Amino acid sequence: MMMRSIAALPAAFAAAVLAAPALGAPEQTPSGWSLLNMTQGVTDMSRKIYDLHMLIFWVCVAIAVVVFGAMVWSIVNYRQSRGAVADTTMVHNTRVEIIWTAVPVAILIAMAIPAARTLVELEDTSNTKLTIKITGFQWGWNYDYLDAGVSYFSRLDRKSDAARELGSGIDPNTVEHYLLNVDHPLVVPVGVKVRLLITGADVIHSWWVPAFGVKKDAIPGYVNEAWFDIDPDKPGLYRGQCAELCGRDHGFMPIVVDARSKSDFQAWLKNAAAQQKQAAAAAATPPQATTATPRAPSG
Amino acid sequence: MAEHHAHAATHEDHEHKPQGWRRWVYATNHKDIGTMYLVLACTMFFIGGTMAMVIRAELFKPGMQLVDPQMFNTLTTMHGLIMIFGVIMPAWTGLANWMIPMQVGGPDMALPRLNNLSFWILPFAFTILVATLFVPGGGPAGGWTMYPPLMLQTGDAFPMVVFAIHLMGASSILGAINVIVTILNMRAPGMTLLRMPLFVWTWLITAYLLIAVMPVLAGAVTMLLTDHFFGTTFFTAAGGGDPVMYQHIFWFFGHPEVYILILPAFGIVSEIIPTFSRKPLFGYEAMVYATASIAFLSFIVWAHHMFTVGLPLAAQLFFMLSTMLIAVPTGVKVFNWAATMWKGSLSFEPPMLFALAFLFMFSIGGFSGLMLAMVPADYQYQDTYFVVAHFHYVLVPGSVFAIMAGVYYWLPKWCGNMYDMSLAKWHFWLSTVFVNVLFFPQHFLGLAGMPRRIPDYAVQFTDWNMVSSIGGFGFGLSQFLLPYIVWKCVRAGVPVVGNKPWDGAHGLEWELPSPAPYHSWQTPPSDAIIAKGAFH
Numbered sequence: 048m049m050m051r052s053i054a055a056l057p058a059a060f061a062a063a064v065l066a067a068p069a070l071g072a073p074e075q076t077p078s079g080w081s082l083l084n085m086t087q088g089v090t091d092m093s094r095k096i097y098d099l100h101m102l103i104f105w106v107c108v109a110i111a112v113v114v115f116g117a118m119v120w121s122i123v124n125y126r127q128s129r130g131a132v133a134d135t136t137m138v139h140n141t142r143v144e145i146i147w148t149a150v151p152v153a154i155l156i157a158m159a160i161p162a163a164r165t166l167v168e169l170e171d172t173s174n175t176k177l178t179i180k181i182t183g184f185q186w187g188w189n190y191d192y193l194d195a196g197v198s199y200f201s202r203l204d205r206k207s208d209a210a211r212e213l214g215s216g217i218d219p220n221t222v223e224h225y226l227l228n229v230d231h232p233l234v235v236p237v238g239v240k241v242r243l244l245i246t247g248a249d250v251i252h253s254w255w256v257p258a259f260g261v262k263k264d265a266i267p268g269y270v271n272e273a274w275f276d277i278d279p280d281k282p283g284l285y286r287g288q289c290a291e292l293c294g295r296d297h298g299f300m301p302i303v304v305d306a307r308s309k310s311d312f313q314a315w316l317k318n319a320a321a322q323q324k325q326a327a328a329a330a331a332t333p334p335q336a337t338t339a340t341p342r343a344p345s346g
Numbered sequence: 347m348a349e350h351h352a353h354a355a356t357h358e359d360h361e362h363k364p365q366g367w368r369r370w371v372y373a374t375n376h377k378d379i380g381t382m383y384l385v386l387a388c389t390m391f392f393i394g395g396t397m398a399m400v401i402r403a404e405l406f407k408p409g410m411q412l413v414d415p416q417m418f419n420t421l422t423t424m425h426g427l428i429m430i431f432g433v434i435m436p437a438w439t440g441l442a443n444w445m446i447p448m449q450v451g452g453p454d455m456a457l458p459r460l461n462n463l464s465f466w467i468l469p470f471a472f473t474i475l476v477a478t479l480f481v482p483g484g485g486p487a488g489g490w491t492m493y494p495p496l497m498l499q500t501g502d503a504f505p506m507v508v509f510a511i512h513l514m515g516a517s518s519i520l521g522a523i524n525v526i527v528t529i530l531n532m533r534a535p536g537m538t539l540l541r542m543p544l545f546v547w548t549w550l551i552t553a554y555l556l557i558a559v560m561p562v563l564a565g566a567v568t569m570l571l572t573d574h575f576f577g578t579t580f581f582t583a584a585g586g587g588d589p590v591m592y593q594h595i596f597w598f599f600g601h602p603e604v605y606i607l608i609l610p611a612f613g614i615v616s617e618i619i620p621t622f623s624r625k626p627l628f629g630y631e632a633m634v635y636a637t638a639s640i641a642f643l644s645f646i647v648w649a650h651h652m653f654t655v656g657l658p659l660a661a662q663l664f665f666m667l668s669t670m671l672i673a674v675p676t677g678v679k680v681f682n683w684a685a686t687m688w689k690g691s692l693s694f695e696p697p698m699l700f701a702l703a704f705l706f707m708f709s710i711g712g713f714s715g716l717m718l719a720m721v722p723a724d725y726q727y728q729d730t731y732f733v734v735a736h737f738h739y740v741l742v743p744g745s746v747f748a749i750m751a752g753v754y755y756w757l758p759k760w761c762g763n764m765y766d767m768s769l770a771k772w773h774f775w776l777s778t779v780f781v782n783v784l785f786f787p788q789h790f791l792g793l794a795g796m797p798r799r800i801p802d803y804a805v806q807f808t809d810w811n812m813v814s815s816i817g818g819f820g821f822g823l824s825q826f827l828l829p830y831i832v833w834k835c836v837r838a839g840v841p842v843v844g845n846k847p848w849d850g851a852h853g854l855e856w857e858l859p860s861p862a863p864y865h866s867w868q869t870p871p872s873d874a875i876i877a878k879g880a881f882h
Contacts, residue, residue, distance in 0.1 A: 078806030082794035085726055100723040107713035114684060118705060121687035133624040133691040144632055147681045148674060155670045163663055165722040170659045211410055211802055219408040220805050227804045250496040251589060253654060253729060257795045262725045264655045266590060267495060268583020271656035290729040290797045292489045294496055295416045298800030
C-alpha cells in the first residue's frame with residue numbers, strides 16, 4: 048500500500064504542480080502524499096511568490112545537476128579500485144576559480160531582481176479599501192473592522208478542541224478540518240484590497256494564510272501592516288495557522304478566512320454592526336452588567 | 347597493545363600522568379581534555395536525541411498521544427539548546443583539543459589549566475539545564491531562541507536557563523581564547539599561517555567568531571534576566587522597550603553561531619577529501635579566503651531570520667542581498683572540493699563516505715538556504731517545516747556527519763588501533779538513508795503549510811510525518827553503533843602499523859607514532875616534515 052503510494056510520487060508531484068491552478072473550490076485542498084509543494088494561492092501576490100519560489104527552485108536544481116553531476120562523475124570514474132591515478136599537479140587554476148566565482152554572482156543578481164520587484168509590490172499598502180485590525184493573543188485572534196465598529200474573537204472550534212486533548216479517545220480523522228477550524232472566521236470581500244493591521248496582546252504571534260501569501264508577526268507594541276486582494280472569482284474558506292511559537296497552545300490557534308462576494312460581505316458587515324450595537328446597548332442598560340464579549344454574528 | 351605502549355615509551359622521556367579520577371579532574375593534557383569533550387558531546391547527543399525521538403513519536407500521527415503541549419514545547423527547546431551547545435560545539439572543541447597541537451607541531455594547548463576550566467564548566471552547565479525539567483513550571487518552553495515576551499513566562503527554570511547559557515558562553519570563550527593562543531603561538535618554526543591545515547584555519551576563524559558573539563548572547567539573556575527580576579523593560583513594549591530588539595541582538599549572535607557550527611566541518615572535509623582522493627586540496631588559498639569571507643558576511647545577515655517581523659523595505663532588501671552573497675564563497679568551497687576529487691584516485695573508507703555525504707547533503711541545505719533568502723518566498727517558508735528541514739540538513743548531515751567523519755579519520759591515530767571498518771560502513775549507510783527519510787519529507791510538509799514547533803497537526807499532514815518519524819527512529823537507533831564502534835576499537839581494535847593508517851594522508855599529525863604520544867611534539871618537527879605535509 049505504502050509502496051504503491053511512494054511509487055506514485057513523481058506523478059503526484061506533477062499533478063500537484065500542474066493541477067494547482069485548476070483548483071476551483073478551495074475546500075478541495077490536496078492532502079496526504081500529494082502534499083509536496085507550495086500553494087499557488089488565490090491572490091496576485093501569492094502567485095508571484097509561488098513563481099519566484101519555483102524559479103529559485105529550478106535554478107537550484109540546475110546548479111545541483113551540474114555540481115552533483117561532476118562529483119558523481121568523479122566518484123564513478125576516478126576510483127582507485129579501477130586503477131585511477133591521481134593527477135597531483137592539479138592544485139589550482141586561477142581562470143577556473145574566477146569563473147566559478149563570477150557565474151554565481153551573475154545568477155544571484157539575476158535572481159535578486161525579480162525578488163526585489165515582488166518585495167516592493169508586497170510592501171505597497173496604499174489604496175486599500177478596507178482595514179481590519181488583527182490582534183493575536185494566547186490563544187486566538189481578535190478581528191476588528193476599524194471603520195465599521197465590528198469586533199470579535201476567533202478561536203479553535205469545539206470539536207477540534209475536544210479531540211486534541213491528551214488521550215481524548217477521539218480520532219482526529221473523524222473531525223472535520225481538525226485543528227484548522229474556528230468558531231468565527233474572519234469575513235472579507237473578494238476583489239478588494241484589504242489592509243491588515245497586525246499586533247499582539249501578550250506575546251508574539253504570526254498571522255499566516257498560505258493562500259494569500261501573507262505572513263506577518265503580531266508583536267506587542269508594534270502594528271505591522273500587510274494586505275491581500277483575493278481574486279474576484281475565488282470566494283471560499285481559506286485556512287492558516289499561527290506561525291510564531293506563542294506558548295502552550297501555539298499549535299491550536301488556527302485562522303479561517305471566509306471570503307465572500309462584495310455584496311454578501313457588505314450585507315454581513317451591516318448586519319454584524321447592527322447586532323453588536325444592539326448587544327452593546329443591552330449590556331449598557333443594566334447597571335452593573337459585565338461587558339459581554341462581543342460575539343460574531345452568525346450567518 | 348603492550349608492545350605499543352613499550353614502543354611509545356621509548357619515544358617519550360616521561361609520560362607520567364596522574365592515575366584514576368585525578369587524571370580527568372585535574373586534566374591539563376590536550377588529549378585527555380579532548381576525550382572528555384567528545385565523551386560529553388556523545389552523551390548529550392543521546393540525551394538530545396532521546397528528546398527528538400519523543401518529539402517524532404508524538405508527531406507520528408495527529409492527535410495528542412504522549413506528552414502535553416507544554417512538555418512538547420519544552421522538548422523542542424531543550425533539544426535545540428542541547429544539540430547546539432551540548433553536542434556540536436563541545437565536539438568541535440574536543441576535536442580542536444586533540445588535533446590542533448598535533449597539526450601545528452606543538453606539544454599541547456597553550457593554556458592547559460584554562461583548558462581544564464573551560465571543559466569542567468560544561469558538565470555543571472548541562473546539569474543545570476537538564477535539571478530545569480524537574481522544577482516547578484517545567485523546563486524552558488519558549489524555543490531555543492528564547493524570544494521575549496514568551497520566554498519571560500517561564501517558571502522557576504528561567505534563571506537556571508540564563509545561568510546555564512552564561513556558563514556555556516564562558517566555556518566557549520575560554521576554549522576559543524585557548525585555540526587562538528595555541529594557533530598563533532605554538533606553531534612549530536616553519537609552520538607558516540598559509541601552511542596550516544584547513545581544520546586549523548577554520549578553527550582559528552571560528553574562535554574569533556566565538557569571542558565576538560558569545561558575549562552578545564550573554565548580554566541578550568542578561569537583559570531578559572533583568573526584565574524578569576529587576577523591573578527593567580528592555581524588551582517590554584509596555585515599559586518603552588522593544589521585543590524586536592531582542593531578536594536583533596539574538597540573531598547578531600545567532601547567525602555567526604551558525605558558522606561556528608559549520609566552519610570546523612569545512613575544515614575536516616577539506617582534510618579528508620584530499621586524503622582519500624590522493625590529491626592535494628584544490629585551491630587551498632581560495633579555501634582560506636572563502637572561510638574568512640563567510641565569517642565576515644555572517645555578521646551582516648542576521649535579520650534574514652526575521653523577515654516577517656515587519657522590517658522596513660530597505661532593510662529587507664539589504665539582508666536579502668547580503669544573504670545571497672554568502673552563496674558565493676560557499677559555492678567556491680563546494681567547487682574546490684569537487685575539483686579535488688576530479689582526476690583523483692578515490693577510495694571509500696568510512697571517513698570519506700561521511701565526507702561525501704556531507705558534500706551532497708550540506709549542499710542541499712545550502713540550496714534551501716538560498717531559497718529562504720528570497721524575501722517574498724521566505725514569507726511562505728518562515729517558521730514552517732521547510733526551515734526545520736533546511737537547518738537540519740546543514741546541521742545533521744552537515745556538522746554532525748563531519749564530526750563523525752573526523753572521528754573515523756583520526757581515531758586510529760588517537761588510540762593506535764583500527765576500528766571495525768564494515769561496522770562503520772553500516773553506521774554510515776544506515777545514518778545516510780535514515781537521515782534523508784527523516785528530513786527530506788519535512789520540505790514537503792513546510793511547503794504544504796505545516797508550521798514548525800506544533801505538537802499536533804491537521805490530518806492532511808499525516809503521511810509525510812509518519813515517514814519522517816520512521817526515518818527519525820531509524821536514524822536514532824543507528825547512532826548506537828558509533829559509541830560501540832569506538833569502544834570496540836579502543837579496547838580490541840587491530841593495531842595500526844606505521845604512522846599513517848591512510849596512505850593518502852598529509853599533515854603533521856600523521857608524522858607522529860600511533861597512538862600519538864601523550865605530549866604531541868616535544869621537539870618541533872623539522873621544516874622538511876612540515877613542508878611535506880603542507881598543501882603549499
